[in-house]
Amino acid sequence: xxxxxxxxxxxxxxxxxxxxxxxxxxxxxxxxxxxxxxxxxxxxxxxxxxxxxxxxxxxxxxxxxxxxxxxxxxxxxxxxxxxxxxxxxxxxxxxxxxxxxxxxxxxxxxxxxxxxxxxxxxxxxxxxxxxxxxxxxxxxxxxxxxxxxxxxxxxxxxxxxxxxxxxxxxxxxxxxxxxxxxxxxxxxxxxxxxxxxxxxxxxxxxxxxxxxxxxxxxxxxxxxxxxxxxxxxxxxxxxxxxxxxxxxxxxxxxxxxxxxxxxxxxxxxxxxxxxxxxxxxxxxxxxxxxxxxxxxxxxxxxxxxxxxxxxxxxxxxxxxxxxxxxxxxxxxxxxxxxxxxxxxxxxxxxxxxxxxxxxxxxxxxxxxxxxxxxxxxxxxxxxxxxxxxxxxxxxxxxxxxxxxxxxxxxxxxxxxxxxxxxxxxxxxxxxxxxxxxxxxxxxxxxxxxxxxxxxxxxxxxxxxxxxxxxxxxxxxxxxxxxxxxxxxxxxxxxxxxxxxxxxxxxx
Numbered sequence: 232x233x234x235x236x237x238x239x240x241x242x243x244x245x246x247x248x249x250x251x252x253x254x255x256x257x258x259x260x261x262x263x264x265x266x267x268x269x270x271x272x273x274x275x276x277x278x279x280x281x282x283x284x285x286x287x288x289x290x291x292x293x294x295x296x297x298x299x300x301x302x303x304x305x306x307x308x309x310x311x312x313x314x315x316x317x318x319x320x321x322x323x324x325x326x327x328x329x330x331x332x333x334x335x336x337x338x339x340x341x342x343x344x345x346x347x348x349x350x351x352x353x354x355x356x357x358x359x360x361x362x363x364x365x366x367x368x369x370x371x372x373x374x375x376x377x378x379x380x381x382x383x384x385x386x387x388x389x390x391x392x393x394x395x396x397x398x399x400x401x402x403x404x405x406x407x408x409x410x411x412x413x414x415x416x417x418x419x420x421x422x423x424x425x426x427x428x429x430x431x432x433x434x435x436x437x438x439x440x441x442x443x444x445x446x447x448x449x450x451x452x453x454x455x456x457x458x459x460x461x462x463x464x465x466x467x468x469x470x471x472x473x474x475x476x477x478x479x480x481x482x483x484x485x486x487x488x489x490x491x492x493x494x495x496x497x498x499x500x501x502x503x504x505x506x507x508x509x510x511x512x513x514x515x516x517x518x519x520x521x522x523x524x525x526x527x528x529x530x531x532x533x534x535x536x537x538x539x540x541x542x543x544x545x546x547x548x549x550x551x552x553x554x555x556x557x558x559x560x561x562x563x564x565x566x567x568x569x570x571x572x573x574x575x576x577x578x579x580x581x582x583x584x585x586x587x588x589x590x591x592x593x594x595x596x597x598x599x600x601x602x603x604x605x606x607x608x609x610x611x612x613x614x615x616x617x618x619x620x621x622x623x624x625x626x627x628x629x630x631x632x633x634x635x636x637x638x639x640x641x642x643x644x645x646x647x648x649x650x651x652x653x654x655x656x657x658x659x660x661x662x663x664x665x666x667x668x669x670x671x672x673x674x675x676x677x678x679x680x681x682x683x684x685x686x687x688x689x690x691x692x693x694x695x696x697x698x699x700x701x702x703x704x705x706x707x708x709x710x711x712x713x714x715x716x717x718x719x720x721x722x723x724x725x726x727x728x729x730x731x732x733x734x735x736x737x738x
Contacts, residue, residue: 258546260710261689264615265314265734266539267291267553269306272298274551276404276457276521277536278305279322279340279360281383282528287313288383289536289553290360292337295321298550303334303365307383313534313556314581314737323360323377323386331366337404337457338362338374340383341416341436342527348436350378350389358383359436361418363403364393372402374420376436395420395431395439406459406523407436413498417442421478423454428476430460430501443500445476448507450490453481457521460496461533463561465568473561473568476501477535479521482512483671487520487540489513493561493568504568513570515671516657516703518542518690519554533559534575539690544707546689554703555685555692571698574685582617582732591731597625599723602633604716605731612713613735618684620729624650624675626722631655634686635706636714644706646693647718648680655680655695657704673700679727687734 262268272294279290286309293306305323308316326333340360343350350357357378364375373393377386395405395418405420418431418439427446431439446455457479465471474496482488491511494503505511513522514537522537537554556575561568591611596603606612614635622630631647641663648655656670673680676696683694693702717726 255547257548261544261546261707262549263552263687263690265617265685265737266555266687266690267308267316268549268551269293269308270318271548272296272550273300274306274538274549274553275300275540276337276538277523277553278337278362279383280523280525280536281340281342281358282525283342283358283382286311287525288340289316290322290340291538291553293321295324298547303336305335305360305362312581313575313577319384322379322383323362326364326388330368332368333375334365334367336363336365336372337521339406339523340526341407341409343436347416347434348376348378350380350436352380355380360386361394361405361407361436363405365403370400371396371398372400373397374402374405374418374439389437391437394437397422397429401454404457408460408526410498415498417460417498419458419460419476421456421458422446423456426451426455428455428458428478428501430499432498442498445501445503448503449478449492450481450485450510450512452485453487455480457523459523459535460501461524461559462496463533463559464531465561466563467560473504474501475559475561475570477513477522482515482517483510484517486517488515488517489519489522489537491570493570511570513572514701514703516669518705519701519703522554522557524559532576534577535559539703539705541705544689544705552690554690557701560698569699572701573694573698574683581737585732585734589733591729591733593726593729596717596726596729597723598627598630598717598719598726600627600719600721602716602718604714605729606714606716611715611731611733613733614686614688614708614713615733615735615737616684616686616715617732617734618682618686618730620684620717621679621681621727622648623679623725623727624648625724627719627724628721630719630724631717632682632684632715633718634684634691634715635708635712636716637709637712638714640709640712642709642712643714644691644708645718646682646684646691648682655682655693655700655702657691657693657702659704659706667704669702669704671695671700671702
């Protein structure tokens with residue numbers, strides 16, 4: 232994560248930060264239920280995502296001492312279902328010596344199955360973390376390696392660090408994968424200010440050789456960081472393999488976000504499918520950032536986790552949350568090969584286990600220029616709903632969902648579709664006035680608009696038309712703003728299907 236950006240935030244938000252620390256008022260009404268948050272204190276980028284023996288490991292940027300950014304270390308949590316998380320002790324703490332402070336910035340973790348590194352013991356494959364060592368006194372970032380022989384609970388830093396050092400202030404966020412055909416490890420790492428990535432190869436995770444560079448393409452309005460390189464089959468066809476590069480940089484509005492490229496990678500060089508000026512974005516909100524895929528998943532799956540940036544509003548005793556886990560797919564479209572995202576398939580098992588009282592299903596409901604509420608006392612009225620709704624547009628000018636409603640205070644969040652503009656929007660309404668709007672362009676698919684809305688206390692993730700587009704934002708509703716329903720404006724719309732799961736008591 233960019234230190235300059237955090238400096239800007241800290242200057243702007245310092246009065247609010249100091250006030251929050253003085254008052255230290257808990258905000259349980261905004262703590263997510265089915266999105267990860269640390270028990271307390273600050274979190275940002277997910278790190279070292281890896282699946283081991285049926286357990287998902289999440290390492291993450293963490294300040295162990297305060298609810299603000301600083302003292303960067305790797306926090307640690309595990310899950311068997313990507314919904315419920317077990318908090319564990321700090322895995323890689325910051326390093327303090329007489330002359331040097333080393334903060335443990337973002338990176339990845341790999342299972343060295345063949346012990347190519349020689350870090351293993353007792354015949355077991357070591358877990359190897361590759362991360363950016365940020366040394367503010369030296370104004371330098373380089374890539375370090377650490378290894379674990381206790382299942383990722385603790386790590387030992389390699390005595391030969393750094394393993395990659397180009398003597399720059401900004402050089403960070405290594406992502407490493409194993410390429411079986413070439414029998415080599417490949418690292419993708421960002422040179423942020425120059426808008427480029429570097430690819431390195433290694434046989435042993437210790438010695439790295441520069442392969443090539445890729446950059447100055449796509450969106451270069453913001454710095455590049457937190458890259459990843461992932462092989463995917465287009466339309467699930469093994470004969471159509473493509474490589475996906477994701478980079479944290481910006482979105483269509485030049486706000487904070489992520490972009491992606493598809494192309495070919497031969498173990499040395501990445502070739503972009505599209506012209507250099509072509510831009511494609513992972514998420515169209517201003518909140519989704521620093522997402523990376525899990526390593527070592529079974530059955531060739533590729534699932535990522537991102538950070539939802541907690542801009543202005545203070546929460547306590549934690550600050551920051553992760554997105555829902557998202558499966559990555561590449562699909563053929565009239566515009567070429569495009570990225571689709573869906574809530575991770577493993578989550579469906581948890582939804583199916585919910586009792587009938589936690590599920591709501593409606594079909595064939597016609598709405599004509601009105602709102603239909605589905606609040607039921609405390610049921611489906613806790614701001615922890617997972618909603619899957621498909622509309623057939625009719626004569627209505629706009630239609631969609633309204634959540635986090637408080638009629639007395641004229642507060643709500645509108646997730647609407649404007650038919651004339653082919654535009655999905657999220658409007659945050661306070662006191663009857665729109666306080667913030669996020670939007671994206673998308674057309675109906677086979678004459679319908681499908682919205683998968685994951686609302687979890689303070690986060691809203693909207694997957695449109697099976698993940699063709701995704702829009703993520705944060706909202707901070709009042710404690711009584713829990714009503715919700717569907718609406719149509721200026722005419723009729725058909726709600727083909729509406730499925731809702733109440734996840735309030737999931738944990």
